[in-house]
Amino acid sequence: MKYTILLAALCLGILVGVTLFSQPEIRGMTGSAAINCYANNELCNCNEKECVCGNITIPKTFCDSQTS
Numbered sequence: 146m147k148y149t150i151l152l153a154a155l156c157l158g159i160l161v162g163v164t165l166f167s168q169p170e171i172r173g174m175t176g177s178a179a180i181n182c183y184a185n186n187e188l189c190n191c192n193e194k195e196c197v198c199g200n201i202t203i204p205k206t207f208c209d210s211q212t213s
Contacts, residue, residue, distance in 0.1 A: 147162070162212055182188070182207070182208030184198035184199075184203055184207070185197070185198060185199060185201065187199030187201075189203070189208055190207055192205075193205070196208045
């Protein structure tokens with residue numbers, strides 16, 4: 146009986162994990178970048194207005210044009 150409950154909990158956990166990490170809307174809410182943008186070989190972290198790439202800050206329009 147204990148093993149059945151543990152197995153069911155494991156399967157449920159795997160299902161929830163796969164669902165959470167496969168949805169881009171949910172990833173966007175957690176703050177992770179939805180797009181990959183690079184400037185000076187640095188990955189950029191973007192918000193609504195600007196992107197921070199290492200030690201520089203660039204407008205978000207640069208990353209939008211790079212991924213289009």
